[in-house]
Amino acid sequence: MSRIRMGTAPGRWVLLATVLGSGLAGIDATVVNVALPTIGAELGTDFAALQWMVTGYTLTLASFILLGGSLGDRYGRRRVFVIGVVWFAVASMLCGLAPDAGLLIAARALQGVGGALLMPGSLAIIQAAFSGEDRARAIGAWSGLGGVATAIGPFLGGWLVESVSWRWVFLINVPLAAVVVLIAVRHVPESRDAEATGRPDIAGAVLGALALAGTTYALIEAPGRGLGTPSVLVSALLGLLAAAAFLLVEWRTAHPMLPLQIFANRQFSATNAVTFLIYAAFSGIFFLLVLHLQVVADFSPVAAGTAMLPVTALMLVLSPRAGALGARIGPRLPMTLGPLLCAVALVLMLRIGPGASYVADVLPGVIVLGLGLSLLVAPLTSAALSAVPERQAGLASGVNNAVARAAGLVAIAVLPAAVGLTGDAYSDPAVFRAGFDAACLIGAGVLVLGGVLAAVTIRNPAARAAVDAADEHPAHCAIEGPPAAPGALHGVPRGAAP
Template sequence: MDLTAGAPVRYSTPAGRWVLLATVLGSSLAFIDSTVVNIALPEIGRDLGSDAAGLQWTVNGYALSLASLVLLGGSLGDRYGRKRIFLLGVSWFALASLLCGLAPDVEVLIAARVLQGIGGALLTPGALAILEASFAAEDRSRAIGAWSGLGGIGGAIGPFLGGWLVEIGDWRYIFLINVPLALIVLLIAAKHVPESRNAAAARQIDYAGVLTGAAGLAGLTYGFTAWPEHGPGDPMVLLSLALGAGGMVAFVLVERRSPHPMLPLRIFGNKAFSGANLVTFLVYAANGGVFFLFVVNLQVVAGFTPLASGISLLPLTALMLVLSARAGALSQRTGPRILMTVGPLICAVALVMMSRIGAGAGYWVDVLPAVVIFGLGLSTLVAPLTATALGALEDSYAGIASGVNNAVARAAGLLSVAVLPLAAGLGGGNLTDAGQLHPVYRNTMLICAGLMVAGALLAYLLVPRRLPAHTPARSFCDPCAPPVQSPEGVRSAR
């Protein structure tokens, strides 16, 4: 049985609003930081004299530690208290952000970004687990829907915030602003969020799973990032890719044999859950490429200011704010398959349009139509995708389902930033040189469009028209406990 501080809260009460506000603001720190840095990459490159690999690692250092440790963060919350680990993550994130803002060179900045990712891995899964544990069963889906929509909006608003901060000062402000925001989250959460933990969670930590998973992601990421500069025959590139592939194989073997796995592989026997996560991987790989290069291309090639390039994505934010909840409600009536198929196809059309944005592009004619269509596609897709990933398994697996989907999305974005510039023909080029950047940008957008089409096809083939009804867990606040009846719950949605 979970241990909680008091009775479950209701969505419509002040207590429920405070819990939702704390988790949304905390999650937004990590979500926004995934995109806000991209707008400042040209300025960081010029100020610190960084090459393309350094800029890629400024993004990937954060994503690597976040993707590698997000499952561990969820496990620690279940064991030692979700509120406690959430507060630890927010505090860690704030201190790492301060170090980023004070970094004297790109090497220190990359190291600080890795530390930031650790904080994000502690706070991100804890936010959703707190919602699961705190809200009454009848209000839980509504609270998770609000968290998902608002968190997505936080990620989308990052480029605007980054552009404004770079414009009024310098790139360091995008990190330093996290410190007062984190203090607000700490004050709200400490006072209003109840503590909870899963007393049924294993006491042991899956250290072997953590190490092999991190080694696999790190090896693949370093190898693909170093490939353009050093070539595929370089010993370090070959060694890193071999280490990455071996680490991922070892991770699967460890998780199959572990009595207390960080990632119980049996949940992938559920076709809807596996399908939703495959779609997540393709879609978020495409999104990673778009948000990494789109605003950079606007500044370096099209000549937009940092603020103008950030503002260019505001329509996307507005569309997600207005339409995400409606898409979620429509998905409940029609089933997730239709929207998860149509959404990526709309995004693919937008990305083909984005690939044509080059020198002399105008906002109203060239940029806005593509951004609006992309926003419509994401608004159609994100809520049904999240709901399917969380709802495909029995209620007792909600916490695990959330952690897996989060890790898949982060790993997809991580690998896309490493691989897509290579696949698009970057070579040893410079992302701050217009002549070298534009063909890479154009090819990347077309590759991302292909990933969206592939995601739509997988959604149509693997996601059911309707998710099955599940037997509720006996405790409203035990999302990560073993199944209530038997392991058959994992297989019921095939």
């Protein structure tokens, strides 16, 4: 396939298709959080159902995103990308038309499968279509434009909830997806990995999904149903058995979805351990923050959805500079100080209470958080990618992506129950504030642990290798996006991340 140049019409079409495609999943992740209080009130759901509306999507996305990348390599990246976009659109329509919480949760899980097909393809298409300096510029443009697109999500979601209906948070994806498919079919060249061999690791993907689903169900439902309830015990046992079977299959199969040998690299394993802690803290807090701003501080959906936009602005401006700094001095210091700054930000968020002022009570924590994230995510990206040989960069990005999403899945399942937010707590401002304050302190503690772990385990590679890695993989990452790939920043965290 002949390479496409930046600044040409074919290059612009490829960028437009990939940015819009990945933006679909990114916007949807942030929009749903803003709409949760309204959805809960209209459908008469409890807090566990709201958790499932988020974790149902994250569960299938985390389970199948590595498989989605593998399918694209084997059967055509454009083909799998387009299938993912269509799948996502159909699932979005089902979400928008869902008459009750159960069907909405099921449709959200289907959305996650579509996201797992389209998100790896968006970056893989760019990597295959461009080369050399044009590839670096294209990835940088994809990251920046994707950041702008997903930052619009919370504002758009809040406006739709207030002015039209929460259902249009999902239905708006359908016409956008139609545009993406039309552009991709007409203007995006097909590509595949000629060296990809063997059959896709379907068994590994299914076992991984069962492991995550079983343990997540047990963690979310145990507080309400009781730890000794048969359904909770069976799901926990199923999750543990599936996890053991997943490890066995991945160790023995010839073409595993997750080659376990990659974790023999201590720098890569350490980076992913730090990733898990950091993204667990962010995912749990940001799931609760948008609810907290509406339930306790009485912010409108639009105001709550746009509260984190300064984080987006700071990261778009400062992340490239932090990436350059990390290339010069190594990732250890930024990965140590970044989580500590973010921990301070969570402590500052304890100021948010009834009648809170955005400027006096919300903005200080938001600014400190933006500075901490700007310092942290770019070196984290480079550390994950530069820890392995260049031929494994795609695998490293996918694994880091899956780790970040799995961390979010566990945090959203565990944290609310740990701080007493169950049942109809989201409708009681006093109860919710006490739970949110406890969650902020727990999150700050986890972030401190992540910073300490980075200080102890992360090594600074040779300066030349770090610079090469930064040049080859521009460091732009989403809060909600997994850290090991250029990603778009969500105003309220979401994916190494695409």
